[in-house]
Amino acid sequence: MLHLAQELQRQPDRETTLQAIVKAVVNTVPGAEWAGVSLVRGRKVTAEVPTDEIVRLLDECQSELNEGPCLSAIREHRSVNVPDLAAPDVDWPRFAAEAVRLGVRSLLSFQLFVQRETLGALNLYGPEPHAFVEDSVVIGDLFAQHAAVALAGATQEMRLGEALRTRDLIGQAKGILMLRDGLDEHQAFARLVQASQHANLKLVDAAQWLIAEVSPEKAR
Incomplete structure (x- = not known):
């Protein structure tokens, strides 16, 4: 055994x-x-x-x-x-x-x-x-x-692997918003939260959607 x-x-x-x-x-x-x-x-x-x-x-x-x-x-x-x-x-x-x-x-x-x-x-x-x-x-x-x-x-x-992937996707989405809209990190996160609530999506799903809009291959 x-x-x-x-x-x-x-x-x-x-x-x-x-x-x-x-x-x-x-x-x-x-x-x-x-x-x-x-x-x-x-x-x-x-x-x-x-x-x-x-x-x-x-x-x-x-x-x-x-x-x-x-x-x-x-x-x-x-x-x-x-x-x-x-x-x-x-x-x-x-x-x-x-x-x-x-x-x-x-x-x-x-x-x-x-x-x-x-x-x-x-x-x-x-x-x-x-x-x-x-x-x-x-x-x-x-x-x-x-x-x-x-x-x-x-x-x-x-579960740990899923958590790390979620963190990375949210980080990428924040980076896109910071670069595109001239936001700081906290503002970018707040914008992402607002978008997820408005679309009735989980935060990670909203992040993945944003990444796919900018660079589809990175969201896969």
Whole structure:
């Protein structure tokens, strides 16, 4: 697990981190045939990097029905283990019926979290009932903890990159206004804020629009 954690930390961005997570899960956790990560953006749960079309379909099913293991893991702050989705007393009966129709009979879902911040869920699926043994649960839980840390780091780097790009765009826009209209830095910023409010745009979008007007290739 130490080698795995180090490998995840070396991934350059969130997308490759997620791809590394699901690939390693299928290769590491006994009984896991398919895997996927579902992430939370506001109130919306979005499926990313499924290892198979089956996983994508199951994630879509959970979103449409508003029920399923991923949503339970995220909302109830716990792990979910269903040995047999065809059992008569299974939770989420509509989701379970669709999963069985697609050839999925067992599942594990682990909440991904760092301290108190919920990021989403790691979902594992097996084609046979009782595919996941005790070691699957133990290894999956450890893996989810390492994966959550790596995922949080990748997400933080992505946000930092976006923040730096925003700063650069606003700086370029201020420079254009200072040069074109003879304004100082504070006046240029106030003019940009006024323009964004008037056009009902975010400040960075107003800056990008101004840059595109002057030099389209720099706004890309």
